[in-house]
Amino acid sequence: MAKILRCIDEHNSMRFFFAFTDDIVKDFEKLQKSSVSANIEMGKILTMNALLYSDLKNDTDSIDLKLKTNGDCGLIISKLYNNSFITGYLENKNLSKYDKIYEKGKISKDFIGDNGILVLIKDLGLKSPYIGQTSIISSNISENFTNYFSASNQTVTSVNLEVKKVLDDYISFGFMMELLPNYTEKDLSQFTIYSDMFKTELENYINSKSDDMSFYDYICSILKIFNIRIIEEKIIHYKCNCSDEKIDNMLLSLGKKELNDIVKEGKEIEIACNFCDKKYKKSVEDIKDLLNEL
Numbered sequence: 001m002a003k004i005l006r007c008i009d010e011h012n013s014m015r016f017f018f019a020f021t022d023d024i025v026k027d028f029e030k031l032q033k034s035s036v037s038a039n040i041e042m043g044k045i046l047t048m049n050a051l052l053y054s055d056l057k058n059d060t061d062s063i064d065l066k067l068k069t070n071g072d073c074g075l076i077i078s079k080l081y082n083n084s085f086i087t088g089y090l091e092n093k094n095l096s097k098y099d100k101i102y103e104k105g106k107i108s109k110d111f112i113g114d115n116g117i118l119v120l121i122k123d124l125g126l127k128s129p130y131i132g133q134t135s136i137i138s139s140n141i142s143e144n145f146t147n148y149f150s151a152s153n154q155t156v157t158s159v160n161l162e163v164k165k166v167l168d169d170y171i172s173f174g175f176m177m178e179l180l181p182n183y184t185e186k187d188l189s190q191f192t193i194y195s196d197m198f199k200t201e202l203e204n205y206i207n208s209k210s211d212d213m214s215f216y217d218y219i220c221s222i223l224k225i226f227n228i229r230i231i232e233e234k235i236i237h238y239k240c241n242c243s244d245e246k247i248d249n250m251l252l253s254l255g256k257k258e259l260n261d262i263v264k265e266g267k268e269i270e271i272a273c274n275f276c277d278k279k280y281k282k283s284v285e286d287i288k289d290l291l292n293e294l
């Protein structure tokens with residue numbers, strides 16, 4: 001379970017989103033049996049996607065984030081659904097040769113790469129989904145999303161995504177801040193102060209970690225001091241949204257020829273979901289039924 005907060009400052013000049021996603025990273029690791037480096041970088045993308053949760057309104061709304069880079073990790077995808085489910089896929093999830101670097105709290109340029117495209121697909125049930133795209137400019141995930149949202153929101157935006165391995169545990173946290181229209185110079189300088197402060201608070205928390213207070217409680221206490229109001233709090237879970245129906249639709253999209261070939265083979269087929277590894281079996285009869293729909 002992860003918590004997401006939407007907040008606003010006392011002058012209504014900037015808004016903040018916070019995501020506390022430790023459990024999501026742990027669930028990803030449990031399911032994918034992935035390396036530390038993979039959990040950390042995937043965790044950042046999942047956290048970014050979680051920060052966008054308040055954009056979803058209807059039950060069927062969804063947001064996909066895709067990063068296609070020149071790094072060793074290959075394709076990265078995160079899917080967020082308005083039924084509070086989030087899931088992720090990393091093409092190469094067992095790159096343990098990078099783990100030592102990541103365990104020290106550093107990142108490797110070769111893991112993520114520094115070239116490629118970042119795509120955001122927002123499906124809000126309209127005629128066609130909204131698709132936004134930018135080039136990848138850095139091997140730092142936060143910088144890529146700051147760049148994306150500064151351009152698409154056309155306002156000053158700051159994104160920071162941090163996932164740290166602490167002993168056998170993960171601490172995963174992200175925030176996004178936006179200045180609202182008609183901001184003043186004073187608001188802009190306060191924005192920078194807040195942004196730097198939330199970046200360093202995670203370090204402070206890790207260095208002084210005691211079991212008395214969660215990072216969520218720690219951040220909430222800071223928000224109170226600065227009169228930053230929480231206006232919405234939501235919860236999401238790491239869970240796949242796959243179903244028999246979605247697998248059928250995928251098979252239908254293959255077309256008549258491919259499906260006829262499967263029937264000719266005369267054998268049951270098994271399809272594994274890329275996100276959760278759930279196995280779906282389809283008999284020759286199932287495929288024939290699908291062919292009748294085409």
Ligand SMILES: [Zn+2]
Binds near residue numbers: 240273275
């Ligand atoms: Zn699945």
